[in-house]
Amino acid sequence: MSAHKPRILVIDDEPQIHRFLGPALDAAGYEPVRADTAADGLREIARKPPDVVVLDLGLPDMDGKQALEKARAFYKGPIIILSARDRETEKIDALDMGADDYVEKPFGVGELLARIRAALRHKLQDVGAEPIVTAGDLTIDLIKRLVTRSGVPIRVSPREYDLLAQLVGGGGKVVTHRQLLTAVWGPAHEQDVQYLRVFVGQLRQKIEKDPAQPVLILTEPGVGYRWMG
Numbered sequence: 756m757s758a759h760k761p762r763i764l765v766i767d768d769e770p771q772i773h774r775f776l777g778p779a780l781d782a783a784g785y786e787p788v789r790a791d792t793a794a795d796g797l798r799e800i801a802r803k804p805p806d807v808v809v810l811d812l813g814l815p816d817m818d819g820k821q822a823l824e825k826a827r828a829f830y831k832g833p834i835i836i837l838s839a840r841d842r843e844t845e846k847i848d849a850l851d852m853g854a855d856d857y858v859e860k861p862f863g864v865g866e867l868l869a870r871i872r873a874a875l876r877h878k879l880q881d882v883g884a885e886p887i888v889t890a891g892d893l894t895i896d897l898i899k900r901l902v903t904r905s906g907v908p909i910r911v912s913p914r915e916y917d918l919l920a921q922l923v924g925g926g927g928k929v930v931t932h933r934q935l936l937t938a939v940w941g942p943a944h945e946q947d948v949q950y951l952r953v954f955v956g957q958l959r960q961k962i963e964k965d966p967a968q969p970v971l972i973l974t975e976p977g978v979g980y981r982w983m984g
Contacts (some may be wrong), residue, residue, distance in 0.1 A: 890984025
């Protein structure tokens with residue numbers, strides 16, 4: 756019996772996207788599934804839930820964000836957004852509405868394949884999420900609320916810890932400014948991006964080996980942050 760090939764549903768109305776993505780996905784060991792409209796994509800998700808959905812925001816029959824909202828009503832798997840470079844607001848809204856990641860158009864197939872691999876890893880991790888996260892010699896105990904480096908505790912404030920836990924919980928996915936501010940400080944602070952930058956800077960000083968060249972907490976300009984530990 757052959758091994759299961761992860762099914763990747765690509766919802767996009769551009770034929771050239773399917774022409775180069777289909778063979779690339781197949782060569783990478785995936786089963787590509789094509790949908791040219793939001794309606795077709797939603798029907799395919801309901802018929803046989805794919806392992807990952809790649810969703811274009813610019814669909815002919817329905818706004819991509821509306822399609823995302825409809826999909827999220829019954830599909831819990833990873834959704835990667837395809838977005839044009841000049842649609843940053845829509846990209847942020849999509850992430851806030853439940854998308855897991857995004858890739859900007861035009862994009863390289865290598866980048867998209869990397870995002871798909873990451874999404875599949877996150878899907879497996881979500882099934883049995885680990886209470887202890889390690890990144891090199893850094894350890895974050897999400898049960899004891901303890902951060903250590905080589906066994907030595909790192910002093911972080913309760914608010915810094917809450918912010919770190921939100922980032923770590925993203926597991927490599929982009930977490931938007933609005934998501935972080937709402938989760939840590941409450942809805943009244945969802946626009947206080949400068950406040951968030953200060954706390955991220957403080958965290959980097961404490962957990963990054965070189966805060967000027969962060970490798971654990973990466974900035975997604977204009978969007979949010981991504982944990983890469």
